[in-house]
Every structure is written in structure tokens, then in C-alpha cells.
Amino acid sequence: MEYRNIKQVPRFKITMYNKQYYHRYNNSLFHKLFIQYAHRREPILRFLKKRKQQNSALLDVGCGSGTFLQYAQDYFQCTGIDISKAGLKEASYRSPKSCFEHKSVYELNTFKKESFDIVTCFDVLEHVLEVESVVKEVYRILKNDGIFVMSSHNTDCFSRELKWLDWFGYKDKTHIWFYSPSEWELILKQAGFIPMRHFYNGLIDPPYLPFIPQIVQELTIKYPTQALSILGFPIPKFMGELFFLVAIKNPGWESKNFKVQQRLISKKSELRKI
Numbered sequence: 001m002e003y004r005n006i007k008q009v010p011r012f013k014i015t016m017y018n019k020q021y022y023h024r025y026n027n028s029l030f031h032k033l034f035i036q037y038a039h040r041r042e043p044i045l046r047f048l049k050k051r052k053q054q055n056s057a058l059l060d061v062g063c064g065s066g067t068f069l070q071y072a073q074d075y076f077q078c079t080g081i082d083i084s085k086a087g088l089k090e091a092s093y094r095s096p097k098s099c100f101e102h103k104s105v106y107e108l109n110t111f112k113k114e115s116f117d118i119v120t121c122f123d124v125l126e127h128v129l130e131v132e133s134v135v136k137e138v139y140r141i142l143k144n145d146g147i148f149v150m151s152s153h154n155t156d157c158f159s160r161e162l163k164w165l166d167w168f169g170y171k172d173k174t175h176i177w178f179y180s181p182s183e184w185e186l187i188l189k190q191a192g193f194i195p196m197r198h199f200y201n202g203l204i205d206p207p208y209l210p211f212i213p214q215i216v217q218e219l220t221i222k223y224p225t226q227a228l229s230i231l232g233f234p235i236p237k238f239m240g241e242l243f244f245l246v247a248i249k250n251p252g253w254e255s256k257n258f259k260v261q262q263r264l265i266s267k268k269s270e271l272r273k274i
Contacts (some may be wrong), residue, residue: 014169043199043232044149044244045071051147052076057115059141061105062124064199065090066098073097076118081107108131115141120149125184126169126177135191142249143212148193154200154243155180159208168205168241181243193247200240202229 010253063080064087078098088100119138125131153169155178185195200223206217
């Protein structure tokens with residue numbers, strides 16, 4: 001597990017997520033063609049549509065400018081929360097069918113217990129100091145059999161070792177946590193979730209090799225891996241700079257599984273006595 005000394009993290013300012021911040025990304029051709037599509041719509045929305053009924057209640061925590069909700073709104077009853085008023089303004093334009101509230105990730109306690117069928121949280125938890133308590137709140141507001149989807153930078157990707165301090169995860173000074181996918185999985189398990197699936201998005205941060213021009217690496221590495229992700233091809237862990245973790249809240253399955261395990265243990269102990 002890696003983490004950044006809290007004293008080294010710049011004091012968080014809501015004003016940093018202003019109109020210019022979102023326009024910087026949303027006006028990028030790469031962002032329009034790949035980021036908002038591959039990182040948000042595919043393969044996550046496709047996965048959710050197969051497992052949840054239409055009009056299920058969905059909460060997007062840290063919805064930003066609504067790059068996920070603009071697609072999800074046509075299938076689910078969507079609510080988005082964010083600390084940025086500029087982000088929420090753009091999100092309401094992108095996703096007019098969704099409801100939006102000006103709230104932080106620490107205000108999930110204002111939602112009633114078991115309010116949502118799905119909670120998504122993209123690229124947020126690595127910025128949150130009290131991450132375990134936030135995950136527990138997500139568990140509380142999800143209905144039984146509800147699905148939680150989170151994403152973060154992937155510390156198991158080869159690019160981290162290759163680029164080290166120049167890796168995009170380290171360059172963002174507001175990142176506090178550098179958990180591996182398995183460590184995030186453990187945090188979710190401790191809150192009561194059952195991990196279901198990992199997705200990886202491909203390589204998005206060239207150059208990786210200093211002796212090859214960046215444009216060549218973009219055309220041969222960056223764009224092809226993003227296209228494979230969009231098309232649904234499984235990207236291996238070491239080639240995904242972002243990862244998505246899907247987990248389910250299913251206490252019934254957990255208690256049933258526990259009872260099965262207890263019966264097996266008792267049978268084994270009886271056999272040993274014989």
C-alpha cells in the first residue's frame with residue numbers, strides 16, 4: 001500500500017473544479033472520442049444494463065460534468081452529486097433527465113438507507129481522506145443486491161514502474177491513496193461488499209519510451225488500447241492505467257455462504273473424530 005503524506009497534499013479548494021477545469025478536458029478531441037466513452041459508458045454502462053432493470057435508481061458520486069450520466073439517464077433514474085457548482089451546471093446541460101444535488105462525498109449520510117440500486121464513484125475515492133467511512137455509507141444507502149462501481153488509477157500497471165514520478169497518478173498532487181486493485185477490493189470487503197468484476201481501460205498517458213516519438217506511441221498504443229476497451233475486449237491488468245471495480249451488496253448470499261462454510265467445517269471436524 002502506498003499513500004501520500006497528508007502534509008504534502010495541497011489544501012483542497014473547491015474553486016479548482018471551475019468552468020475552465022472542465023472545459024480543458026471536454027474540449028479535447030481525445031476526451032470526447034475516448035475518455036468519456038471508454039471510461040464511462042463502456043464497459044460499465046453495458047454491464048449495469050445487463051444486471052439491473054430499466055428505471056433502477058442510480059447515484060453518481062462525484063459526477064463532475066456528467067460524462068457518465070449523459071448516457072445512463074436514458075436507462076436509469078439518475079441522481080448526481082458533486083462539490084463543484086460549475087461541474088453540476090454542465091452536468092445538468094448534458095443530462096437533463098437526471099437530478100443533481102450540490103453535496104460532497106462526506107454527505108452521503110443525508111440519503112435514506114437503501115435508497116439506490118446502483119452507486120457509481122469514478123476517480124473520487126483516491127482523493128478522500130476517510131475512505132473507509134465513505135465506502136460504508138455507500139453500503140448503507142444501497143439496496144440489497146445493489147451494485148457499487150468505483151474507479152481509480154491502477155498501481156499494478158507497468159507504466160507506474162516505467163515512468164515512476166512522471167506517472168499520471170503521482171503527478172496529481174491531490175491524490176492521497178495509491179492502493180492496488182486487490183487492496184481496494186479488501187476495503188470493499190471490509191465494508192460488507194462482495195467484489196464481482198474488474199475492468200481495465202488501456203494505456204492513456206504516453207510517452208512510455210523516450211526514444212520513440214509521442215505521436216507514434218499515441219497512434220500505436222494509446223488509441224488502439226482505448227478502442228479495444230470500447231469494443232469490449234478484456235484488457236489485462238498490467239495494461240490498464242485506470243481500473244473499475246464492481247461489487248455487490250448481498251447480505252443474503254453472504255449469510256447463506258457463511259452457513260454452508262460452517263456446515264463444511266463441522267463435517268470435517270466430525271470426520272477427524274472418526
